[in-house]
Amino acid sequence: xxxxxxxxxxxxxxxxxxxxxxxxxxxxxxxxxxxxxxxxxxxxxxxxxxxxxxxxxxxxxxxxxxxxxxxxxxxxxxxxxxxxxxxxxxxxxxxxxxxxxxxxxxxxxx
Amino acid sequence: xxxxxxxxxxxxxxxxxxxxxxxxxxxxxxxxxxxxxxxxxxxxxxxxxxxxxxxxxxxxxxxxxxxxxxxxxxxxxxxxxxxxxxxxxxxxxxxxxxxxxxxxxxxxxxxxxxxx
Numbered sequence: 001x002x003x004x005x006x007x008x009x010x011x012x013x014x015x016x017x018x019x020x021x022x023x024x025x026x027x028x029x030x031x032x033x034x035x036x037x038x039x040x041x042x043x044x045x046x047x048x049x050x051x052x053x054x055x056x057x058x059x060x061x062x063x064x065x066x067x068x069x070x071x072x073x074x075x076x077x078x079x080x081x082x083x084x085x086x087x088x089x090x091x092x093x094x095x096x097x098x099x100x101x102x103x104x105x106x107x108x109x110x
Numbered sequence: 111x112x113x114x115x116x117x118x119x120x121x122x123x124x125x126x127x128x129x130x131x132x133x134x135x136x137x138x139x140x141x142x143x144x145x146x147x148x149x150x151x152x153x154x155x156x157x158x159x160x161x162x163x164x165x166x167x168x169x170x171x172x173x174x175x176x177x178x179x180x181x182x183x184x185x186x187x188x189x190x191x192x193x194x195x196x197x198x199x200x201x202x203x204x205x206x207x208x209x210x211x212x213x214x215x216x217x218x219x220x221x222x223x224x225x226x
Contacts (some may be wrong), residue, residue: 032212043114043201043217044153051212087153093205093213094141097166100153 004088009105018075020104022088025069030095033064033071036087038103044087048073075106083108112136114218116202122224123192131187131221133202142185143203143215144177146170153201159185192225199223 005023012018024033032051036044048055050062050071061074075082085103115134123129135142144156158165159177176188185204189196199220206213 034212034214038153041199041220041222043203043219044215046214046216049212049214093215094160094165094207097155097158097168098215099155100145102152 004090004101006086006088006101006104008102009107011107011109012078013109014079015077018078018082018106018108020073020075020086020088020106021070022073023070024088024090027068027090028092028096030092031090032092033062033068034089034091034098035060035062035073036089036100038085038087044100047086078106078108080108080110082106114202114204114216116200116218116221118221119219120222120224122226125194125225126191129189129192129223131189131200131202131223133185133187133218134183135185135202135204136216137183138206139204139216140207141165141205141213142177142179143205144187145201145203145217146198147201147220148198156187156200189223192223194225197223197225 034049035047037047038044048060048062052064055062063072085105087103089098091098117132142159145153147153155168157167157171174190178186201217201220203215203217205215
């Protein structure tokens with residue numbers, strides 16, 4: 001089971017780009033990297049997932065280097081509503097139990 | 111966009127009572143999960159369910175817990191005799207399936223269980 005390490009917290013200001021890096025040194029060949037966002041008293045919400053290189057959707061980008069031992073979630077031009085906990089999970093649905101770590105608490109200030 | 115729905119949003123029960131938490135997963139999904147989150151702590155895996163049986167369960171999921179898919183739409187978590195430490199937010203999740211494409215989990219907004 002791939003263990004992940006993320007910063008406990010990050011601070012940013014509205015309009016800035018935020019990059020949250022996750023380390024997963026023992027990622028397995030078949031594992032995907034998936035990021036979730038959680039607001040207080042709500043369930044985690046899927047943001048983006050990738051296997052290698054770069055993935056972009058309407059919300060975020062995910063950068064994965066060739067060795068796949070880390071990944072970076074990039075949130076362009078954050079707003080106050082992006083204040084949340086962000087989790088990096090590594091695994092393959094149906095084959096491995098997806099385990100949440102402590103996540104990164106992102107605080108966006110005006 | 112289809113979503114996972116959970117009922118009730120808040121359940122208060124007395125210690126020793128049985129509770130059933132209900133979930134309606136996304137209709138074409140095949141994998142179902144329960145997670146829980148004690149206030150201020152991380153989201154913890156309880157159990158996964160596929161093809162009408164438990165695929166995996168954590169150490170938390172002891173004999174007091176059970177899951178069931180009683181019909182084609184509902185997925186339930188039963189706690190037989192609740193303890194104070196069962197107080198938490200319980201999240202249901204579902205995913206499409208498995209394979210080369212990794213199907214992400216989709217979570218409901220949870221049931222807050224308070225045991226008094």
